[in-house]
Amino acid sequence: MTLAKLSLGCIADDYTGASDLANTLTRQGLRTVQTIGVPPDDLALPEVDAVVVSLKSRSIEAGLAVTRSRAAEKWLRSRGAGHVLFKICSTFDSTDAGNIGPVMDALRADSGDAIVLVTPAFPETGRTVYQGNLFVGSVPLNESPLKDHPLNPMHDSNLVRVLARQSTSPVGLVDLATLSRGADAVRGRLADLAAKGSGAAIIDAVFDRDLETIGAVALDHSLSVGASGIGLGLARGLVGSGKVKSAAAGAASGAPVGGPAACLAGSCSQATLQQIASAEKVMPVLRLDPDQIVAGLAEARRAVAWAVERITSGPVLIASSSTPEQVAALQSRHGRDAAGHAIEQAMADIAEGLVRSGVRRLVVAGGETSGAVVDRLRIPGFLVGAEIAAGVPVLRAVGAESGEMLLALKSGNFGGAEFFSDALQLMR
Ligand code: ADP
Numbered sequence: 001m002t003l004a005k006l007s008l009g010c011i012a013d014d015y016t017g018a019s020d021l022a023n024t025l026t027r028q029g030l031r032t033v034q035t036i037g038v039p040p041d042d043l044a045l046p047e048v049d050a051v052v053v054s055l056k057s058r059s060i061e062a063g064l065a066v067t068r069s070r071a072a073e074k075w076l077r078s079r080g081a082g083h084v085l086f087k088i089c090s091t092f093d094s095t096d097a098g099n100i101g102p103v104m105d106a107l108r109a110d111s112g113d114a115i116v117l118v119t120p121a122f123p124e125t126g127r128t129v130y131q132g133n134l135f136v137g138s139v140p141l142n143e144s145p146l147k148d149h150p151l152n153p154m155h156d157s158n159l160v161r162v163l164a165r166q167s168t169s170p171v172g173l174v175d176l177a178t179l180s181r182g183a184d185a186v187r188g189r190l191a192d193l194a195a196k197g198s199g200a201a202i203i204d205a206v207f208d209r210d211l212e213t214i215g216a217v218a219l220d221h222s223l224s225v226g227a228s229g230i231g232l233g234l235a236r237g238l239v240g241s242g243k244v245k246s247a248a249a250g251a252a253s254g255a256p257v258g259g260p261a262a263c264l265a266g267s268c269s270q271a272t273l274q275q276i277a278s279a280e281k282v283m284p285v286l287r288l289d290p291d292q293i294v295a296g297l298a299e300a301r302r303a304v305a306w307a308v309e310r311i312t313s314g315p316v317l318i319a320s321s322s323t324p325e326q327v328a329a330l331q332s333r334h335g336r337d338a339a340g341h342a343i344e345q346a347m348a349d350i351a352e353g354l355v356r357s358g359v360r361r362l363v364v365a366g367g368e369t370s371g372a373v374v375d376r377l378r379i380p381g382f383l384v385g386a387e388i389a390a391g392v393p394v395l396r397a398v399g400a401e402s403g404e405m406l407l408a409l410k411s412g413n414f415g416g417a418e419f420f421s422d423a424l425q426l427m428r
Contacts, residue, residue, distance in 0.1 A: 035398075117203050214233045215237035262315060301349075351364070355405070360405050
């Protein structure tokens with residue numbers, strides 16, 4: 001492990017967005033680590049090209065989002081990051097108070113750039129921007145389901161206006177006509193906008209190739225703002241210019257870790273229920289009693305003891321998952337939050353017990369369940385490896401107290417019927 005110099009630093013305003021970006025960068029050939037929060041100053045990294053710092057700053061108070069994002073930026077710059085991407089949601093989730101504008105303003109002040117390119121566009125996932133208006137599939141943002149989002153309802157599709165309400169400086173537009181004339185035309189337009197006092201420019205993007213032009217121009221600057229689409233453009237720009245030597249996706253996964261393997265399922269999604277049924281044909285499966293879990297600790301201890309007797313002979317699966325009817329019944333007995341929290345903590349207890357008993361390869365099904373497990377195992381970050389299923393890569397723990405470890409963290413509906421076996425096959 002060395003203190004590697006980064007080509008690209010990213011600050012993501014939520015965890016799942018960070019994972020998506022880290023996966024996108026990896027697919028483009030960048031060796032990428034995703035960290036959980038701002039890492040410790042002395043975190044030892046393997047040789048990597050990019051680090052994505054995952055924050056939970058999308059919906060917190062703006063001042064706090066600024067402080068945390070600046071701390072992340074400081075860490076990334078201290079590791080040599082020449083360019084920093086502030087990663088936001090591809091639907092520009094924010095209120096008129098922020099947090100995109102305030103964080104962008106602060107990071108721009110720190111970077112010394114006159115103007116920042118901003119776009120949430122990612123045409124391959126249906127997010128396009130035309131004349132500054134964001135479309136979600138075929139409809140404008142303010143007609144999409146985002147208009148009813150519980151935390152950040154989006155009532156205005158015009159991102160020039162949306163961002164101007166959040167930023168202290170005027171916001172300009174680089175339109176598709178300019179973009180279609182190439183990188184130098186974009187550079188010229190940005191220089192004009194900066195000379196007139198704009199601190200940011202929304203840039204249109206309708207086709208995937210637009211992201212490459214945007215990435216190439218953004219790399220002239222030290223800061224940009226956008227979603228995984230601009231991340232893809234930046235990655236292609238870094239590889240295309242030879243600043244980064246493209247690694248085969250998964251090459252970064254490194255040497256086998258070996259050791260016992262286990263799977264934990266806390267997701268009750270249809271896909272996960274089916275995956276558990278398939279796993280039952282190839283490995284021992286323990287179905288936890290959710291009422292026992294809500295009642296106390298014994299169920300987690302019983303599960304660890306059950307697993308310890310078996311893991312030397314092969315992988316095992318421990319599941320709390322049950323059908324929608326059983327979930328509803330449990331929730332009516334104990335309350336939805338109390339039941340969910342108790343089961344997540346029990347899964348974290350079990351993960352901790354398994355790792356203490358030597359498990360070094362761990363597959364977790366369930367978004368909240370994964371969060372509880374990763375927090376408990378105090379894993380500061382992951383090197384992103386090969387994809388098991390779309391959007392679910394093998395993760396190698398970085399800087400974990402338990403040492404070398406491989407994980408797969410899957411939210412509910414991801415993965416095919418054989419997900420658990422597929423994951424274990426790639427986690428050597
Ligand atoms: P998903 O990714 O499918 O949404 P999560 O882990 O995010 O999965 O959420 C599942 C939630 O359901 C968690 O809070 C988990 O603790 C809870 N849970 C797990 N098993 C049961 C069960 N048998 N009854 C009720 N809730 C459960």
